[in-house]
Amino acid sequence: MEQVLVPFLEATVRTATPLAFAALGEQVSERAGVINLGLEGTIIAGCLGALVASGVGGPVAGFAGGIAAGILITAVFAIFVVGLRTDQIIAGTAVTMLGLGLTGALYRGLYGVAGASLNAPTIAPIAIPGFSAIPVLGPALFRQTLPTYLLYLLVPALAWWMRNTHAGLALRATGERAEAAAAAGLAPSHVRLAALMFSGAMGGLCGATLVLAQVGTFSEGMSAGRGFIAIAVVVLGRWSVFGTAAAALIFGAAFALQYLFQAVGWALPYQLFVAFPYVLTLVLLAVQRGRAAAPAELGRA
Amino acid sequence: MTDALLALWDGAFGSSYAVWSATLVRATPLLLVGLAVALAFRAGVLNIGAEGQLIVGAIAATVMALAFDGLPRVLMVPAMAIAGALAGASWAGIAAWLRRRFGVLEVISTIMLNFVALALVSWVVRGPLQEPSRIYPQSPTFGEAARWPFLISGQRLHLGFALGIVLAIASWFWLARTASGLRVRLVGASARAAESAGGVDVARTTFVVFLASGALAGLGGAAEVGGVTWALYEGLSPGYGYTAIAVALLARLDPRCVVASAILFGALDAGAAAMQRDAGVPAVIVQVFVAAVVLAVLAGTQLQSAARARTATVRAEEL
């Protein structure tokens, strides 16, 4: 049993990590009232940015490059949504198209038409002494790559920040009632801009993690809808930091289920596993009727 | 640079082949799916799922073509079209039902359904609908009866385009001149006022438009397999469902303008292929161009603030 459970849990955490980064970033942006459909474009930009930068300066440069690329793409989105007050859904869709198209074009331009598969320098998992010896959970949780450990620290830090700093209050107020925030002396557009920049960095980090800590290469469209799944994760997590992290784990588990099933010997078409997380989202959204928990002015910025 | 642009123009309009067999043929799915998106957005329904609806429409048309291959063409072609439309409407219906019954935001549900449709077609072409030799992930090629008629001999322009034109005119007429079309426009402009002042059943109106939108997208899928590919395979749609959003927006959601917009995008698509082949510029650059065009249009209309009157923005109570 352990032989099956441990790889499943490990895969769950590993798969959930990049998704959690993107989702946490999206959660912050949505708490400020902005729904960022351009997240998919941000993630793929992070993937390419990481590939290019790591080719020049190794994995560390790769992560920095991914984050920078994510911020750049999101800046375009921010110009439209915060600066020009454009409809968020339409602008987001356009930015995703822009991201997917640009990365595809740049990749081919830089590395050849056929898209020769380039290998990025990946980072290896690190086992944390002591912790990784805990039965079952140890190897699953503490034999991961650095980004996962970063996530373990980020989640409680972000939750604390949201509840206990004035900046966190400002964020929440902006998404619930921007007018009240303005009356209190805050500038909602500045808050949204900052939230979007964070979300861009997180999206870029997601992409970088995919390339440098997991897949090891770039392929067009490798974000595979994670940007949209991240949005669903936030809804599922009821816009709270811990909820979002938990929801990301659920998705990771859904992806990882295919290994479990293969190990147990159930011969099901693999497409079922591919489709499962999406169906799961739909079911959970319906059951949850995600309305009440949303920031009151989401989408109305 | 000029080489690339010349190749682009040539590929789109440079010869009668370019116009009738490349540009307009590529415009056809964009026309049908563009209409689907325009209608939905006009009612304030953010149907981002046209891609999935197109795919299931293609699957349904394929099933029709393969299962009933004894039918004469005059029956088969309409049967495929209807099957495609019904399948698309049903696929959209899932999201429409989730929205109506549970308040699930259609932006998210339709995107999720897109991915499910992709998984579905991936399975289907490797499973029940796979060609007999079981080597390639695609369906067997359609028989003669299931291949949609061409409109001009010697060119590849097929019935789907004519259908698109007819439906564009019909959609325009519906929106502009009928009571139900008026309701759609009013709901899209302000669902609140439509309900309060007009007693319009907003839930029913949006539900019906959602289904109609899915039907059009499904028809687009049927037209693609029936008129162009004559078989079902993965990658049938290079993102038509998403490009159609740009098509519809550029057309300001007006069905008449969707025709022109779809032709423009078809031209870009045809030209891009030529551009890559002849001038060595990657075709995917067109996608960047498309995105840039959408953003430019957005910026333009925002400065005029005309867009607000036509599409409803996301409301928190709809989440």
Place this chain on the structure above:
Amino acid sequence: MGEALALEGIGRAFGRTIALDGASCVVRAGTVHALLGENGAGKTTLMRIAFGMLTADSGSLRVQGAEVRFTSSREAIARGIGMVHQHFMLVPAMTVAENVALGGRGRVDRDAIAARIRSIGTESGLTLDPDAAVAQLPVGAQQRLEIVKALTHDARILILDEPTAVLSPKEAAELMGWLRRYADGGGTAVLITHKLRDAFSVADDITVLRRGRTVLSALRAELDEARVVRALIGDAPLTSPAPATRIFGMTAPPVLALRCVSYVDARGVTRLRDANVEVHAGEVLGVVGVEGAGQRELLRLLAGRLKPTSGRVERPDSVGFIPEDRLHDALIPALPLTENLLLAEAGRLRGLVDHAVAQARTRSVIEASDVRAEGPDTPAASLSGGNQQKFVVGRERQLAGAALVAENPTRGLDLRAAARVLEEIARPSGEPATAVVLHSSDLDEVLSVASRVVVCFNGTVREVPWPVDPTDRTPFTRAMTGTS
């Protein structure tokens, strides 16, 4: 006593609309200063400039004698100015303490904030539970919170914008009492209001604005109501609609009726309980009540916009309805008047729509209701508030002649436009005459046109007979607060 706040010669325009044109207001320290004016006179704009939410195009602002120029409300707050807005600037999803803390820097010290809220509570008498969720607070408590917010920032000059608009008469009296004590204790308060009675009951000084200009500024002791009214609306005599005849033959069956109707809303809250109401042809039924007492649901049930949870509603097929929020509920401002006409019957139309006919009908509505508009194709947004409202009334009359329900139809309109709209609603017309139901948050307005009055209180509906003395308001105010 020194000068706490002084605005002089302020000018401010929004695009082509001139909101302020040389307005001035000098507030003495330790006084309650009433800033009076009709809707649209510029009172809120002027005070928002004092609070730093807006900048003035011209003129000067002095706080405690020193000339200042605020670029944000943060600066005003730092100078000891606090503002209590007409529409509360609170975040319902957060707690009292979090709302108070909003706008600070660094870490949030919840204990310190809670202690401060409690100490201000004891000092000022405005007590609040720091951990209460704002969404659960009653309106009066939310307003207390707004004041406490200002006090926690050490506000010495409090600006209150129409504070009694959302309060019951009892709560309003309490607030006025508190303001008096606050000023007597050395604080300075500016009371923005259009209610003469409030101003006279509590103010030391009065400034009157009209059309963006200061037209009167004096000690309250030197003024009487008549003088202030003249300043408020100018010298043109106002024709108020003639009070309708109060006695009817009730033999004909009512046009509108609720029989034992209860209504529970989507959240499970009972809004109306066993209501029995009848409205006959030709009469104007006045409906009054404080916000949330159930009149909103009552009006919509009568108009057929809501279905009763239990009981029966008798009404003709279509009832004209003029909702309070005309820009969001009655009209689609971006669309032309013709489409706005079609809007009203959109739910019932079938088949094809003939635009030419619709245009002609729109023209006749424009004429019949004296709407100042260029034509049927002008967007509704380009009409003034009064004309938009007249169009709505005319449209509803045209489509549903037998019965008309109006909810606060004069909201946001200046006196002249309000009078015209009321005239339009209350005029007898058609054969048989229209049955009209009118609700207004201004009791006087309702009493000036109604033939009968029902009062909503906490979900119950009760008819209140006319008092012997026609100027006596107490039976109505008592019914509104449930104290009779």
